[in-house]
Amino acid sequence: xxxxxxxxxxxxxxxxxxxxxxxxxxxxxxxxxxxxxxxxxxxxxxxxxxxxxxxxxxxxxxxxxxxxxxxxxxxxxxxxxxxxxxxxxxxxxxxxxxxxxxxxxxxxxxxxxxxxxxxxxxxxxxxxxxxxxxxxxxxxxxx
Amino acid sequence: xxxxxxxxxxxxxxxxxxxxxxxxxxxxxxxxxxxxxxxxxxxxxxxxxxxxxxxxxxxxxxxxxxxxxxxxxxxxxxxxxxxxxxxxxxxxxxxxxxxxxxxxxxxxxxxxxxxxxxxxxxxxxxxxxxxxxxxxxxxxxxx
DNA sequence: TATTGTTATACTCTATAACTATA
DNA sequence: TATAGTTATAGAGTATAACAATA
Numbered sequence: 001x002x003x004x005x006x007x008x009x010x011x012x013x014x015x016x017x018x019x020x021x022x023x024x025x026x027x028x029x030x031x032x033x034x035x036x037x038x039x040x041x042x043x044x045x046x047x048x049x050x051x052x053x054x055x056x057x058x059x060x061x062x063x064x065x066x067x068x069x070x071x072x073x074x075x076x077x078x079x080x081x082x083x084x085x086x087x088x089x090x091x092x093x094x095x096x097x098x099x100x101x102x103x104x105x106x107x108x109x110x111x112x113x114x115x116x117x118x119x120x121x122x123x124x125x126x127x128x129x130x131x132x133x134x135x136x137x138x139x140x141x142x143x
Numbered sequence: 144x145x146x147x148x149x150x151x152x153x154x155x156x157x158x159x160x161x162x163x164x165x166x167x168x169x170x171x172x173x174x175x176x177x178x179x180x181x182x183x184x185x186x187x188x189x190x191x192x193x194x195x196x197x198x199x200x201x202x203x204x205x206x207x208x209x210x211x212x213x214x215x216x217x218x219x220x221x222x223x224x225x226x227x228x229x230x231x232x233x234x235x236x237x238x239x240x241x242x243x244x245x246x247x248x249x250x251x252x253x254x255x256x257x258x259x260x261x262x263x264x265x266x267x268x269x270x271x272x273x274x275x276x277x278x279x280x281x282x283x284x285x286x
Numbered sequence: 287t288a289t290t291g292t293t294a295t296a297c298t299c300t301a302t303a304a305c306t307a308t309a
Numbered sequence: 310t311a312t313a314g315t316t317a318t319a320g321a322g323t324a325t326a327a328c329a330a331t332a
Contacts, residue, residue: 034299114157
């Protein structure tokens with residue numbers, strides 16, 4: 001068993017992860033939402049209700065742009081706004097039941113696609129991925 | 144050893160792969176190229192010289208848009224155009240030495256970032272990723 | 287006459303600047 | 310006076326339509 005870190009492994013892992021990620025993204029349903037709208041919706045789903053400015057910051061977008069993004073999402077009933085409890089200037093945005101359903105359907109779609117691909121692997125290979133998943137998860141969230 | 148395919152594994156793998164891919168993308172150098180320009184450059188690098196229409200198709204972009212993208216890349220000396228050998232209407236685009244260098248530097252950057260993260264894993268975990276890499280590669284390229 | 291690529295023009299998305307309201 | 314969000318306007322980027330050159 002070797003312990004020194006192999007730059008070729010990093011490079012290979014980078015390539016395969018980015019390619020697979022790209023293909024997973026391609027499996028998204030065409031729901032007429034822009035990439036920014038989907039991203040904002042997913043962030044609200046992941047982080048819970050956020051004021052507009054905070055959401056804009058997380059999405060690396062300016063507040064006026066986020067105003068338009070949330071307006072589009074609100075018009076489609078995917079997010080809802082609630083006033084801030086103590087600060088009347090702030091507006092909190094959160095995902096509606098429909099918004100959550102849209103995201104869930106989308107994830108489901110990609111899961112099915114990936115599941116079908118993985119079904120072609122032999123049991124030993126599946127087992128390796130089972131062990132690899134939590135490690136990749138840590139790499140993705142660390143620091 | 145189980146052989147039935149586990150949807151939870153697919154879901155977990157999807158999440159970790161997409162997140163890690165997202166973070167890898169964030170490591171890109173800020174070279175003032177747009178995402179479309181980088182993508183087109185990388186495609187030419189991967190696939191070799193292509194006529195404009197073909198490149199537009201692979202990037203899911205219309206020919207007029209690709210005309211502008213290649214014009215920007217050409218102006219920065221990252222791609223070059225050569226006439227088609229037999230068909231005078233077609234224009235073949237290919238990556239220049241500078242273009243290849245820019246891509247290589249960019250990949251290097253991400254490799255270093257990933258390598259540093261992976262160095263924190265213990266040898267057993269590194270070994271699992273070593274075995275997982277070619278499997279992910281196959282998933283990414285299959286069908 | 288059909289096809290490849292470019293130019294002209296319109297639309298979408300995001301940013302900066304100016305404004306309204308609340309603290 | 311400072312901050313959160315919106316509205317007005319301008320700047321990228323992409324698309325459709327019309328055009329030029331070649332097959």
